[in-house]
Amino acid sequence: METFNVVIADDHPIVLLGVRELVERDRRFNVVGEAVCPDGLIELLKSQAVDLLITDFNMPGDSPYGDGLKLVEFVTRHFPEVKVLVLTMISNPLILTRLQELGVLAVIQKSQLHVEIEVALKAIAKGNRVRSKGPAPTSVLNDGADLDERFSRLSPKEHEILRLFVQGQGVNEIARGLNRSAKTISTQKISAMRKLEVNSDQELLAYCIERNLFK
Structure with missing residues (x-):
């Protein structure tokens, strides 16, 4: 049976505990680390083999890696082998579209955490595409020299x-x-x-x- 090493990142201990419990219900997923800040997350990704990252979108703190889109872009650029699920309460279609463009497997709304994580993990374990409720492509501003x-x-x-x-x-x-x-x-x-x-x-x-x- 193929197993997946998982890292969870969230600055709220209760969320960390809840996500860990959901992940560990499936024997195919093994939580190998938890982080409460961007610095801790990047150190974990550097120090061990990780197959799946489940991370909060916003993790406040003064970090050179930033948070939000900046952090996700850093992770997808420097750790392309790591699959990424993003947890958020944000529903803005432009941000969600950008996350899709960065290669995030799925954006999971915290209000639907239990159901959506279970669905995503099952798809990942089977090698299937994770069905995301992401937005349709959005129009952009016309480019201009000014x-x-x-x-x-x-x-x-x-x-x-x-x-x-x-x-x-x-x-x-x-x-x-x-x-x-x-x-x-x-x-x-x-x-x-x-x-x-x-x-x-x-x-x-x-x-x-x-x-x-x-x-």
Whole structure:
């Protein structure tokens, strides 16, 4: 019987425990490590053979590997042999589409954790494609020569807010992480949108993701 070495990464101990319990119900999967931060995750992937990574999308912390899209891109680029399942509460189609483009097997909504992980593990064990409830391909902004010039108008604070926004954080979460008020973060985000000449969160994400501005 083929077995799979699994690493689980999530900054919430209760989620780690719950996912481990779900994974270990199937004898074909062996949990060989757990991580609560991006640094710990990368060390695990470097130090042992891993077949499957089940990771949270957001793991706050000051890490050179980042979190969100930046972390997933690092993993898929440097550990291409590792299959990746992403856990998230995010439903934004642009972020989900980008995860698919990075080669993630499936994006599992935490609200459907028990059912979706079981389905995904069964498919992986059989060598089948994991059926993902991902979004249809999304349209992108028309490319233009002045897009980079617009981006250069951003202040350092606006740049940081957009980076966190693209990683999937909302205004309130960004405010807590940066120890600023939600009103300040919202104002700076709106200012950045004006400078970039975008009119909605969807356009803002499209601008940043399609231009790979926060690798």
